[in-house]
Amino acid sequence: MLVLLFAALTAAIQLNVQSDSDVKSVASTIAYDMMTVYTGNQSGQVPGLLPGGLNCNPNNIGTYCWWEAGAMFGALINYWQYTGDSSYNDVVSQALQWQKGADSNFNPANQSRSMGVDDQGFWAFSAMDAVEANFPEAGGNAPSWLSLAQAVYNFQLDLWDPDTCGGGFRWQVFAVNAGYNLKNAVSNGGNFQLAARLAYVTGNSSYADWANKVYDWMAQSKLMQVDDATGILYIWDNTDTNNNCIDQTNYVWTYNYGIMLAGAAYMYAYTNGEQVWLDRVNLILKSTFSLFFPAKYGGNVLYELQCEEALNCNEDQKSFKAYLSRWLAVTALLVPSTAAEINPKLLASAQGAAGQCDGGSTGRACGLQWWSTTWDGTTGVGQQMAALSAIGATLNRQDLVPLTTNTGATSKSDPNAGSTAAKDPTTEHSPITTGDKAGAAIFTIAIVILAIGGAIWIVL
Numbered sequence: 001m002l003v004l005l006f007a008a009l010t011a012a013i014q015l016n017v018q019s020d021s022d023v024k025s026v027a028s029t030i031a032y033d034m035m036t037v038y039t040g041n042q043s044g045q046v047p048g049l050l051p052g053g054l055n056c057n058p059n060n061i062g063t064y065c066w067w068e069a070g071a072m073f074g075a076l077i078n079y080w081q082y083t084g085d086s087s088y089n090d091v092v093s094q095a096l097q098w099q100k101g102a103d104s105n106f107n108p109a110n111q112s113r114s115m116g117v118d119d120q121g122f123w124a125f126s127a128m129d130a131v132e133a134n135f136p137e138a139g140g141n142a143p144s145w146l147s148l149a150q151a152v153y154n155f156q157l158d159l160w161d162p163d164t165c166g167g168g169f170r171w172q173v174f175a176v177n178a179g180y181n182l183k184n185a186v187s188n189g190g191n192f193q194l195a196a197r198l199a200y201v202t203g204n205s206s207y208a209d210w211a212n213k214v215y216d217w218m219a220q221s222k223l224m225q226v227d228d229a230t231g232i233l234y235i236w237d238n239t240d241t242n243n244n245c246i247d248q249t250n251y252v253w254t255y256n257y258g259i260m261l262a263g264a265a266y267m268y269a270y271t272n273g274e275q276v277w278l279d280r281v282n283l284i285l286k287s288t289f290s291l292f293f294p295a296k297y298g299g300n301v302l303y304e305l306q307c308e309e310a311l312n313c314n315e316d317q318k319s320f321k322a323y324l325s326r327w328l329a330v331t332a333l334l335v336p337s338t339a340a341e342i343n344p345k346l347l348a349s350a351q352g353a354a355g356q357c358d359g360g361s362t363g364r365a366c367g368l369q370w371w372s373t374t375w376d377g378t379t380g381v382g383q384q385m386a387a388l389s390a391i392g393a394t395l396n397r398q399d400l401v402p403l404t405t406n407t408g409a410t411s412k413s414d415p416n417a418g419s420t421a422a423k424d425p426t427t428e429h430s431p432i433t434t435g436d437k438a439g440a441a442i443f444t445i446a447i448v449i450l451a452i453g454g455a456i457w458i459v460l
């Protein structure tokens with residue numbers, strides 16, 4: 001009896017958030033457990049993919065979409081930066097280089113059936129994490145981390161769609177894919193943050209001009225709306241080009257606030273503290289606090305408003321708190337006036353996250369509900385990554401401020417990277433599954449149209 005009790009206590013994760021060495025060792029345990037799910041570096045497997053990554057459905061527990069794997073490698077770059085533990089560096093490097101695809105712009109043909117502007121964005125963020133931390137380059141003929149991010153940026157410029165809703169990015173890269181009709185916050189916000197980070201790192205004003213353009217379009221669209229009564233900014237999930245974007249889908253997600261918050265923080269730093277960016281940072285931050293740090297749980301613990309209490313988040317959504325946690329830490333570093341408000345929330349969330357890491361077969365797998373010390377019965381990559389990022393975020397030391405070319409970032413710039421990339425690469429399609437049937441008819445029609453188009457062209 002006593003022995004059993006002792007076993008349970010030692011397995012559960014104990015964390016003193018005030019202790020750097022505790023934070024590092026807990027992060028190491030959580031990262032290790034997260035990586036037991038990753039088999040992409042084993043022989044015969046595809047580097048960079050998590051289980052289910054070739055044909056994902058985020059509603060299937062234990063399978064993870066391509067974008068989430070990309071995000072996970074970023075979390076491991078952050079992990080290396082704040083702990084100095086390089087155990088995963090080779091795996092991360094191999095994964096990013098493999099999934100960059102034939103055109104080195106994170107648009108691999110295997111993923112074209114559901115390639116989103118947002119999906120590319122998360123891989124590009126990981127490349128930027130590498131740049132901003134001087135993560136070792138892959139070497140040889142491999143493209144630099146910075147050039148990979150620049151290639152995504154250059155590729156996405158051509159996807160800007162002024163023909164509907166006055167601008168903005170559609171969710172999907174390819175017109176034949178389901179969801180092409182939507183303009184969503186994470187695709188537009190992702191491109192905005194990428195442009196802001198490229199401006200911050202390189203000092204090149206072209207990126208900043210573009211970031212302004214994307215932000216301005218979002219701010220006047222239904223995607224971003226301020227409630228007059230409360231002053232809260234709502235960043236809604238998506239708006240539909242099929243009805244000219246006159247309304248929106250009323251979901252709010254932590255990662256959309258994180259994307260916009262950090263993007264605005266990078267712009268604040270790039271502009272040496274322009275008031276307009278400070279105001280935006282403060283508005284997004286205030287809204288983040290009131291939506292996702294509910295008073296009923298003490299006001300300092302992060303939760304996923306839409307799905308966490310009912311435990312009906314899908315596998316994508318279970319990872320969202322990872323990104324907001326990370327981007328809150330980055331914001332506290334780039335906009336020092338926000339640190340006093342952000343830090344207590346990071347500490348309490350990290351403590352809460354550790355308190356959820358006492359489940360599963362290991363007795364230390366992390367659940368989702370950080371506001372409770374009773375394990376919620378869930379396990380997975382998203383939960384591990386969110387706990388890892390929240391706990392790591394407490395170490396937002398001054399030496400972790402993202403590097404720029406002027407402050408020591410060494411990754412080689414190639415402003416024209418990817419500019420020769422195909423806009424509509426030949427797609428390799430794996431066998432059609434039930435889930436693909438809806439898209440199949442549309443795809444066939446598209447191929448017929450392409451074929452007819454080709455025939456006409458030949459005749460001309």
Ligand SMILES: *[C@@H]1O[C@H](CO)[C@@H](O)[C@H](O)[C@H]1NC(C)=O
Nearest residue numbers: 035036041042043087088091
């Ligand atoms: C794959 O990476 C893990 C670290 O996550 C490492 O322990 C393992 O040895 C690697 N396997 C191979 C075959 O390289």
Ligand SMILES: *[C@@H]1O[C@H](CO)[C@@H](O)[C@H](O)[C@H]1NC(C)=O
Nearest residue numbers: 046047098099100101108110
């Ligand atoms: C694409 O899929 C094939 C077949 O599974 C695999 O061999 C290849 O490594 C994959 N490429 C990428 C970039 O995922």
Ligand SMILES: *[C@@H]1O[C@H](CO)[C@@H](O)[C@H](O)[C@H]1NC(C)=O
Nearest residue numbers: 202204205206207413415416
């Ligand atoms: C700045 O970025 C723009 C847009 O990508 C590019 O055309 C230009 O060459 C860059 N300038 C420098 C000095 O890198």
